[in-house]
Amino acid sequence: MKRRAVRAATAIAAVSVVTAACSLSDGSGDTKQTPTVTLVTHDSFLAPQEVLDAFQQQSGIKISVLKQGDAGSLTNKLVLTKANPVGDVAYGVDSTFASRALAEGVFEPYTSPEADRGPQRYAVDPEHRLSAVDVGDVCVNVDTNYFTAKGIPAPESYDDLADPKYKDLLVAEDPATASPGLAFLLGTVAKYGEAGWKDYWTKLKANGLKVVSGWEEAYTKDFSGSSGKGPRPIVVSYASSPAAEVGDDGKPRTKALLDTCYRQVEYAGVLAGGKQEENARKVVDFLLSQQFQATVAANMYVYPTRQGVDLPAGWAQVAPLPQKPQALTADQVQAGREKWIGEWRTLVQ
C-alpha cells in the first residue's frame, strides 16, 4: 500500500514537472513594439549578441535570425519561397549559388552606402541585388608536424598532390554533398580548364585520394592535424582553419597551402516581397558596417569584405588571405556545376 502511494506521488510529481516545463504555454511576454527584421541565413552564421544588441539600440530594429541549412540549401529554400519569403533579408548565398538566386528573382536591387568600402570588388550583379559580406577560401591544409617528422617537404601546389611522393595522404570531400568539396573541384576546373581537370582528378585518384561525404569526417576523423589524429596529413578545408589549431605554444599545428585555394564570396540582399523593405535595407547596411565586419573572422572563420577591418591577432601569420586564389564567375559556375559534379561522380567513384 505504502509503495503504491510513493509511486502515485512520483507520478504526480513527474506530471507536474512536465506541465510546469511545458513551453507551449509560456508566452514569453515580448511586447511587439520594436520592428523585427528576419534575417535568413546559413547554419554557420554566428554573431556576438552584443553586436546585435548594439544595432538594435542604435536603429530600433531587432534582428531575428533564421538558419536554413548550408549555402545551397539556403538558396533553394529562398527560391521555393520567393512568392512569400520567410524573412526580409538573406545572407549566405555564395558565389556558387548566386546565379540561381538572381535568375529566380529572389532579391531586389539595393545599393548600400557601405558597399563602396570594399564589398563592391566582389559585385556579381550590375543591378546590385547582392552585396558581398565576406570572403572565404577553400584551401588544401597540411599537418606540418607530419611532414617535419617524416623529413619530407609539405606539398605546395595542385600538381604536388598528384605526385607519388604524397601517395595515400589526401582526403577530400564529395562535391555533391559538401561545399568545400565543390569548391575544391571548381578550383581544379579553374586551374586546369574544361579540358584538363578530368586528367588531373584521374591522377589524384591513382595517387590514393580518399573521398568522404562531409567536412566533419574529413577534418575530424581522417585528418591527422586536428583533434581526431586521423591517418591522413593532407585535407581539403579552409584558409582560416589553421587559426583554430593553435596549440598552447602559440604555434599552429597546420598550414593552408595558399596556391590551392578557391574563393567563395558570401552575399546578402533584400528579399523581394518581404514586408519591411526599409528596415531590411538597414540590416544590409549593418552587415557591411565596421561593427559587424569586425566580427566575421573570429566567429565564422571568413574574411570581411570591407577594407580596413582588423583581423584577430595572429591571423596574418596563421591564416593569411591567399593572394591569388582560383575563381570562376557566378555564371560559369551556374552553367557548369551540375555537369561537372556528374562527370566527377563517374570519374572518381
Add this chain to the structure above:
Amino acid sequence: MGPIGFLVVFFAWPVLAIVGRGFAAGGLDVVLGDPQTWRLAGFTVATAAGSTVVAVLAGLPVAFLLARAKLPGVGLARTLVLVPFVLPTVVVGLAFRALWPDGGVLPIVLANAFFNVAVVARTVAGLWARLDSRTSDAARALGASPWRAFRSVTLPALAPAIASAAAVVFLFCATSFGVVLILGGARYRTLETEIYLRTVDLLDLSGASALSLIQFAAVVAALVVGGLARRRKEGARIGSGAVRRPRGGEWWVVGAAGVVLALLLTPIVALLAESVSASDGWSLAGYRALAGTGEKGALQVSGWDAALNSLKVAIDATLLALIVGVLASVVLVALRRSPARAARGLGETLDAALMLPLGVSAVTVGFGYLVTLDALPGDLRTSPYLVPLAQALVIIPLIVRMVLPVLRSVDVRLRQAASTLGASPLRVWREIDLPLTLRPLVAAAGFGFVVALGEFGATSFLARPTSPTLPVAIASLMGRPGELNNQMAYAACALLMLVTVLAVALIDRLGAARGRVGEF
C-alpha cells in the same frame, strides 16, 4: 477527427505539395526509366532488409534476457539497450568510421542495426513476458527438446511481435540518412540520401518526387506486411510467463544476449572515452565547456541551455503526440469494433496510414512546410512551435502502435456493464479505460519522449539557432574546427545519454508492467 486533421495539415498537405511540384515540373518518367534509379531502390531495400535481419537476430536473445531471465542487472540492461536509439547519427556514423575507415556496405548495415536492436528486444520482450509458458512446458513434457519447443511453440507465438518490430525497424533503416551519408560516402547511396541531395543541393524537385514515390511504395509494402502479421497477434495465448533463473542451454542464449549488449555498449564507451580525451591526455575540458558556447562561440547558447531546450521541446512534442495519438487510437478502436465492414476497413487503412510519417523523408516534410504553411494564419514556417510539431509527427505513429493494442484489449463487456449500471461515457472512460491503460500510456509517453530527445532530421531543419536541441548543438559543434568543440560535442553526447537513461529508468518504474516501453 482531430488527429486526422492534424496529420493532414502537418504531414499530408506539405508532402503532397512538394511532391506535386515535382510532378508539375515533369520529367518523372525519365527518372523512373533510369536504371540508376532502380539500382538505388534495390540497394536501399537490400541494406534495410539486411539491417532488419541483423537487428532481429541480435534482438531476440536480448528479448529472452529481458522477458524470462531472473538475473541481476536485467533491469539495467533493459534501460541501457535503449541508449543507442537516441544517439545522434553523426556521432554513431563517426564511431563506425573509426572502425571501418573506408566505410562500405557492412558498416552501413551494422550501424543501422545498432540503432534498432532496442526496438526488437523491447517489443518482443513485451509479448514474451506475457506469453503463457504452460504451452511450451507441455511441449517439453511431451518430449520436445528445448530448441524444438522454442521453434514450434514459442517462436510462432512471438511471430507477430517480431514481424511488427521488423516492419518498424525496416522503416527506420530504409529512411536513415546520416549513417548512409557518412559511411557510404559518395559511393553508396540510398533513395533517402538521393532525395536529400536532389532537393537540397540540386533543386531537382521532379527527380526527388519520383524517388519519393518509390520510397513511398516500399514503405507501404513494409506496412502491409507488418499489419498482416499484427492481425495475428490476438491469436497468441496470453498468461503469465515464468521468470526464473536460466538453466541448461538457456545459458547460451543469455551469453549471446551478453555479447550483443557488449557490442552495443562498445561505441557508447568509445564516445565516452572521446569525451574525456584531449591531444595531451585525459581532460574534462569538454564537460566544463558545456557551461559555455564552445570554442570561439560555436553555439549561440550554452550546452546546458541546449539540454534544457531539448527537454522542453521533447516534453511539448510528447504531450502533443500523446493527445493526437490517444485520440487516434480511440477512433481506431471504435472503427475496428464497428459492425460495419466498411468502417473496419477504414480503421485498418487509417492504422497503416498513421505509420506513414516514419517512412517519408524529413527533407520532403521540411521543404513541404516551406511551401505550404504560409497559408495558415500566423505563418508557422518560422515559428519555434514547428520543432515540437515536427517531432510529434515522428512520435505519433510509435504512440499509436503502443497504445492501440492495450486499448483494444480492454474488455467491451466491462464498459457495457458500467453503462448498464448507469455510468456516463466520461465516467466509463475514467473508471474503466483509464486505470487499465494508464501505465502503458505512461510508457508510451516515455518512449515518445526519448525518441523526441534524439530526433535530428526534422529538428535540424527547423530549430532556431537561439534554441537548438542537444543533437542539433552536437552537429554544429562537430561542424567546426577546434579540439575543444570536438570534445564538447562528445560531452554533450554523454549528457544526452544520461538524460535518456534517467528518463527510461523513471518510465520503466512508473510503467511497472515489464518491458512495456518501446514496444510496437
